[in-house]
Amino acid sequence: MKKAIITVVGKDTVGIIAAVCTYLAACNVNILDISQTIVHGYFNMMMVVDISALSKPFGEMSEELGRLGEEKIGVQIKCQKEEIFDEMHRI
């Protein structure tokens, strides 16, 4: 299984998770885990997703997610392959 981590940070508003999940479903990405908090009105979310069956190049999805966040929802969305976190935090 190939995993990626999606982080969403920004002002809380209606439909953030819905918009992100709808997009991911369209790309054939399965969501494995979601954790989310709201601190002082700021929305923080981390998703672990399975990208083994991703229907487009990873770079394209990452760019489209960034644009979706910026233009449609008003939040910052970042998508990174899991290895960078594993490498840094696990021996």
Place this chain on the structure above:
Amino acid sequence: MINFREVTETNQMIEKENLDVRTITMGISLLDCADPDLGHCCEKIYDRIVKSSCNLVRVGEEISTDFGIPIVNKRISVTPIALVGASCCRTEEDYVQIAKTLDRAAHDVGVNFLGGFSALVSKGMTASDELLIRSIPEALSVTELVCASVNLGSTRTGINMDAVRLMGSIFKETAQKTADRDSLGCAKLVVFCNAPDDNPFMAGAFHGVTEADRVINVGVSGPGVVKTALESMHGKSFAELCETVKKTAFKITRVGMLVAREASKRLDVPFGIVDLSLAPTPAIGDSVADILCEMGLEQAGAPGTTAALALLNDQVKKGGVMASSYVGGLSGAFIPVSEDRGMIHAAECGALTIEKLEAMTCVCSVGLDMIAIPGDTPDTTIAGIIADEMAIGMVNAKTTAVRVIPVIGKGVGETVEFGGLLGHAPIMPVNRYDCSEFVNRGGRIPAPIHSFKN
């Protein structure tokens, strides 16, 4: 599974603390491009570089996107050109021709710099070595991306003082040839003692003769990450300070290792080393001097600076070697003046002098780096500065380097602006007493007694 806190910490390092992979450098051997005909030689060099590295920039960008980590530079290092050009270069102009070829290849594959316009002359110079060295001023003034380096000494061989004296003049000439650009040519020229074969950082990168046909070396950086980690360490003991630097260096190096492994796999080129240097940039929060201040110094250059830097350098290495089995290159803390906002400030307010910088080079990973000096500094004085630095490297069995810029037409109190990653610098005063009789003696300084280890 990775948790929220860890993800946030990594992304905070990247977004707020300037964590980046400073360079993916592909080393390319040009040894078999040697040819008695200059035209053929240039053709072979161009083809070899373009064929070997045409995917380097694209792959670098892909890795950057996949992991969300900036990879600032993609670079190439090649076999020291004095070896490759020996059989076809009869004049300085011939070597300039090769430099132009290298520049064209570097532009065509889209890399930021290409290093290896180099000669290794730690014991003696061949005719070819000397020709290349003499062609450096012209070569650096007519090319944009080519970097030159010369290894002038080593712990095993001693110091080639003839070459040191010659380089004193070459620095000046290079400065004069690029006087219209604030002597920028000298920013692309460095001399070494104990130059490593696998250094991915410019201006001193070259692909040593001990290396394979191609190799991927990666340089990581992150002074801002170390500084931020130390912000919560005020009032704590040295033990806790060291532990924090070490842990941070470990994390930074692991990112470098990941990028190196991926680049090696995707380009199908063997992985060489990770160079875990703290390399500053002029950006706010990307300064090695700021780390020293965070440790408790008012300014870099204050008493205690050498000790603080020694501690920093050692802990960075200790954290780094745990994170990667193949650590190499220069690995440690860089202390360039013009490329580090904190260093610039310290030099401007008089806290930092060349003499203090020289002391600092005894314990850091490189040497006198990106220091602007008055344009009327005599050749012999520059040779004296180089000789001092080479002696530190030779006796302490470490790499040392000199990259000084005699800024033509400017004097102490004035500022020089290089732009981009090279930053700006105040012209620093140089000791005005003469050393010409010493550096003009000719010959070499013998290797130190502790080099006889056989």
